[in-house]
Amino acid sequence: MEFDSFALAASTGDLEVTTMPVVRDHADIVEFRLDLAEDPLESLDDYDGDLPVLVTNRADWEGGEAEDDGRLTTLEATFDHDAVVAVDVELAALSPHGPKVPSAVSLRTAARERGLTVVASVHNFRKTPTMGNLRSLLSAACEAGDVGKLAVTATDHSDSLDLLSVTHEATTAGHRVATMAMGEPGRHTRAVAPVYGSKIGYAPPKSEDATAPGQYDLRTLAELVELL
Ligand SMILES: O=C1C[C@@](O)(C(=O)O)C[C@@H](O)[C@@H]1O
Numbered sequence: 001m002e003f004d005s006f007a008l009a010a011s012t013g014d015l016e017v018t019t020m021p022v023v024r025d026h027a028d029i030v031e032f033r034l035d036l037a038e039d040p041l042e043s044l045d046d047y048d049g050d051l052p053v054l055v056t057n058r059a060d061w062e063g064g065e066a067e068d069d070g071r072l073t074t075l076e077a078t079f080d081h082d083a084v085v086a087v088d089v090e091l092a093a094l095s096p097h098g099p100k101v102p103s104a105v106s107l108r109t110a111a112r113e114r115g116l117t118v119v120a121s122v123h124n125f126r127k128t129p130t131m132g133n134l135r136s137l138l139s140a141a142c143e144a145g146d147v148g149k150l151a152v153t154a155t156d157h158s159d160s161l162d163l164l165s166v167t168h169e170a171t172t173a174g175h176r177v178a179t180m181a182m183g184e185p186g187r188h189t190r191a192v193a194p195v196y197g198s199k200i201g202y203a204p205p206k207s208e209d210a211t212a213p214g215q216y217d218l219r220t221l222a223e224l225v226e227l228l
Pocket residue numbers: 011031033056088121123149151180182202203211212213215
């Protein structure tokens with residue numbers, strides 16, 4: 001999957017949601033959060049749905065539940081599954097001389113050898129960095145992956161405007177990006193960022209199963225994006 005146009009991801013730790021009508025009607029892809037699943041590899045083996053899968057095994061140091069021990073091995077073990085078309089890897093794990101050990105550079109090579117799309121992601125659960133930092137983070141993510149993803153926390157609307165501006169700039173420069181502001185003041189960016197070029201939206205099938213702060217449920221986000 002190339003993510004040349006907007007794709008809506010049903011974000012979940014439970015692949016069984018793919019049988020729900022709301023998911024079948026509105027999702028283009030499933031983001032399978034391995035770190036939120038009971039037995040991720042077994043669930044993937046049992047998966048025979050039609051939706052392609054983006055795999056994520058979010059590190060505990062980046063807001064997820066996965067500890068470094070075995071995290072990348074589990075992630076890479078999903079690559080042989082036919083439904084898996086894309087993988088999310090944290091930018092901090094991809095910098096060859098970065099602080100994060102183990103490094104995910106060889107996992108990225110393995111993903112590309114199998115034709116998977118690599119989403120290089122950056123999250124900030126505390127704040128929205130300054131414009132200059134947003135720009136450099138997003139451009140580093142675009143350099144490291146096929147899609148550069150930036151999820152920050154907005155504390156007011158000007159944070160949201162900054163995020164939308166860098167989304168627009170990067171898209172105009174020819175990059176594929178996925179952006180969103182987490183938290184209540186940034187919520188609308190989930191619907192609006194696609195207008196400025198963001199290529200992936202994330203939403204839980206049911207709002208009580210949100211995988212990040214401020215997410216709309218899948219049906220609501222689908223309707224908002226469609227309307228805009
Ligand atoms: O990185 C992202 C985006 C996200 O954090 C969000 O804000 O919707 C949700 C995560 O599941 C996903 O991996």
